[in-house]
Amino acid sequence: MPTRPAFILHEQPPSVGLEDGDATRELSPLWLRERTQSPDQLEPMTQQRLFDSHAIDTALTLTEVTRIDEHHAALAFSDGHRETYDLRVLADELDDTATFPAAEPWDAGLDPARVRFDWTRVRDEPANFRAALDAYLRLGHLVLTGVPTDPERILEVGRHFGYVKETNFGRYFEVYSRPSGNDLAYRSVALGPHTDNPYRTPVPGIQLLHCLINETQGGLSTLVDSLKVLERLRHESPEGYALLKSTPVRFRFVDAGTELVTQRAMIQTDDDGHPTGVHYSPRLDALPLLSDAETRVFHAARQRLGELFSDPAYERRFALAAGELMLFDNSRVLHGRTSYDSNEGRRHLQGCYLDSDGPRERFASLLKHRESIEEVA
Amino acid sequence: MPTRPAFILHEQPPSVGLEDGDATRELSPLWLRERTQSPDQLEPMTQQRLFDSHAIDTALTLTEVTRIDEHHAALAFSDGHRETYDLRVLADELDDTATFPAAEPWDAGLDPARVRFDWTRVRDEPANFRAALDAYLRLGHLVLTGVPTDPERILEVGRHFGYVKETNFGRYFEVYSRPSGNDLAYRSVALGPHTDNPYRTPVPGIQLLHCLINETQGGLSTLVDSLKVLERLRHESPEGYALLKSTPVRFRFVDAGTELVTQRAMIQTDDDGHPTGVHYSPRLDALPLLSDAETRVFHAARQRLGELFSDPAYERRFALAAGELMLFDNSRVLHGRTSYDSNEGRRHLQGCYLDSDGPRERFASLLKHRESIEEVA
Structure with a gap:
């Protein structure tokens, strides 16, 4: 203290x-x-x-x-x-840090039990909810177990932690494959670590992914803490780090009906300049117009980020079973998945987004509630 | 060009x-x-x-x-x-500015007809919708006429322009007074120019206010373009402008059940450093901890901002009649209202928030649609 x-x-x-x-x-x-x-x-x-x-x-x-x-x-x-x-x-x-637990960057050594909570207890017991929110604020993600697999349950979980954010994908979206599926939406290829929707303003703050069915052996979920990786990048390449933090790059999304374009820096900071996460989507980003020398420093740093995000030393990798739901800070924690064989069976997830500050609001409310009980006692 | x-x-x-x-x-x-x-x-x-x-x-x-x-x-x-x-x-x-119309800072001399559109035509005629979006992107606000006053119509208008953002006030909120009302929520006092919810992350991007009933003579709506005021502040006090742009201040919201705190700079900029608006709420902000000399420069600039935001030279002031709805960029355009006498009758508005990028997305979609028609033709 x-x-x-x-x-x-x-x-x-x-x-x-x-x-x-x-x-x-x-x-x-x-x-x-x-x-x-x-x-x-x-x-x-x-x-x-x-x-x-x-x-x-x-x-x-x-x-x-x-x-x-x-x-x-x-x-x-x-x-x-x-x-x-x-x-x-x-x-x-003079001490604004008192209310909320500070972020604790983590790597592959993180004890999974610290972020694993039973949904029914989180929903019904304020002390358990507070512990889950504390873990989320420190570690940037949670895995909830025992979430019933009937449709739209994800919205109930979302509303417990904050405010559901609608996007061009709707209030929630489906991620699934079918045996012999060949449409892009049903592909079973690996997805490298990334953050979602860097081209939106605002970028979705929190993502939820709820597994309804998983009959395959592959398709493991991966999570990486960008705060831990950024510590290393800053140490290895202060110039590259500074360029990624200060240079806006263009992120663009195009489909048949629309086009979204945003300029923002890859390393995201708060107004004090401390890193809070990244916008990272290596199929959607574009090198900014810099001198050739700066372009090479920028690109090398971006390349190194990509290597570190895929390094097993930083990655949590686990099977998300039916009835499990992961909730993560979409700027701080990158997500991905390994490939799988859709001939083994079905794999069906539902996803949705929340605004960033829901968990902080819920946490502060629980603290207030506890204070008022203590005052009465 | x-x-x-x-x-x-x-x-x-x-x-x-x-x-x-x-x-x-x-x-x-x-x-x-x-x-x-x-x-x-x-x-x-x-x-x-x-x-x-x-x-x-x-x-x-x-x-x-x-x-x-x-x-x-x-x-x-x-x-x-x-x-x-x-x-x-x-x-x-190399030319990212081509897709969207650029912001045009305005003052009290703005021709009101440029931002006034009939809701039914906006809803039903793509060319009219495109003209309304073009005006919004240039001028940061619109006034829609002929919006039926049955409840929740505001959500239909909101969904046409983007994605409704839920907050602690719900999907939408009520602003009303009753004769002899004395609760704070029913107060009829003047509200100075401000932006909403600077303590949220993300801050609501767009606000809609729909007038269902207005039986009073007062209660005029006021709107001010911060981009125009910021041009003047930068000219008058470059140091003050720079401090407001770079120094995070604390915005805090507290009620019986919760507490929301955020640190952000009062002048908001894109990642290229160009101003895009302000976070301005003079009952919720807090001076940062600077040297006494810097504090005085900061405070003088904040004070000057307050004067300019209330200067009739910069302000649009008009009665929002029943069936009219104003839609404005919550960071770029400050809103307020004059006082009124609640004994004259009822005044009832509904409000809601949208995420920032809805209008840009809709605008780009309409352009794409037009291109595809021209290709076929």
Whole structure:
């Protein structure tokens, strides 16, 4: 657990600092004023400000700073506002990582039991649901067992974890083969690791695949954590990593009726620049127009990514049996499957997509629910 | 119409260049090899490559370049591949802007007739639908007239333009007041310009608001184009603009049951760095932790944005009558409403969200459809 930040209060001239290693970082009076805790300035339930953020005077200063006790300080501002701040609340404001478990990149050594949950218990027991969501947020995927194989059950599971996202494939889609099937949709070829729909805006956040029938020996499911692979790529080729992170490439989908085109970088980052996943679909991407030297660095990095995504050291490979459902972050975790012999029997999966933030919303709701129970007890 | 790029072919040493003003830009052999037009390397309908992009040798070179005629060149590569390229197809590859109309920032002077369309004609006449989509892609919003006011009609309109996105507010939501209503949900206060749900991931791309009943004189709808305002902010304060574009801020939504938190920059850009809109909700945003000097630059820019968004020079303001529906890009176009007197009568709107790329997909489909008709004719 990280140490709580310590505040340094100065009465003259009035200032509030933050201990940052050996140095002190001064907090802007604007930052402090905006983080009012005063009940007449915040709506009690939503904690929304009752004033617009831009109403604060840009030239605002602190006029008084007085320590009251270990956890409280009285502050006065040049706009006449006076308030007693709880320093612990301010400290929480500085630590946004507290609510959600952080991502834990994994490789082939991951213990499968950590992501395997019984669907009925996840659905009916809040503690079990919370454990499943915790695993999903850390590891980017889950395997649910005991999901009945009647049609459209996938939508019930989807709605439990978030909001089903409709696409050009409908609310859900069918993945199946038939003996002697020869249409592309019924092909039984291997599918290399990839993410889905990089050409959509927004890209589907989460994918669910539910196995209804599997009478074949092959067709194993594969999953790879791009966060683990990206750690290695960044180590091996910082320049290639930087190019894949900053250069938009074109992803295009065309069929008889439509065309979708998007420009986006292959390595996806949050607004702080930390990697959160990839857009990776090596039949749909296109080299950007760079100098020949940069093109070769870019291509070599893309090639190395492809090698690492297929490396058994990073890959989970397992049979998804009838009644099992896998749910994975479509940008973080790449999926694929091995080939199979459709003459052995049928293989039928249903798939659907969810928006990204459903599991975070569900997780936060369960935490709130637990807090309110603890307050009552 | 932009001029088509011209190619410079050299036979010895073999190279393909692109005329770029006075200079020539050499095209990487990797870029050329990946853009194969050869029928044995591309799936005919989807134009998807039949090989993975990373399969190309990083050290690939051009071994022969021969001009065949004005529009064709024969190229050979060190991996043994030989192909005749149509240079017009290569030129199209270099011009991604061709398919979709570009955004046209607008202000209060916009001619309202440009965005006003009759719903029945949009639904039933492809040429009218294409004109409406063209206006939406250029101007970021539409007003549809003659939308019947029976419930859930909004979902029919939504499905015509794209994919309805479910959120914590459901598939659609109600915005209404009643005489003497006093609950927050029934308040008749003015709402300043804002974008919806900046705390969600993904943020809803498009919002629809359908007026079922309006018996009041006030409650005018307001719309502002952030692209126009951002042009001015960038001109007035390049530093403030840059900070708002690059610094993640926290947007948080809390209610009794849940908590949603996201970090994202207020000015939204595509992967090329061009502005596409904003996340703007001045009751939900939070100043980032910067130095005091940077905080003041950031805050002043945010304050100026707020002023400009409320400036009549940038604002469209109009009564949305019963049977009218407005549809707008939730990141590009801010919405709000003036206050009204709920004692005058009822005001009832229904709202819903769509994913961003529905209109682009529909537009491309209509173009394809037209092309196929012209080919037959």
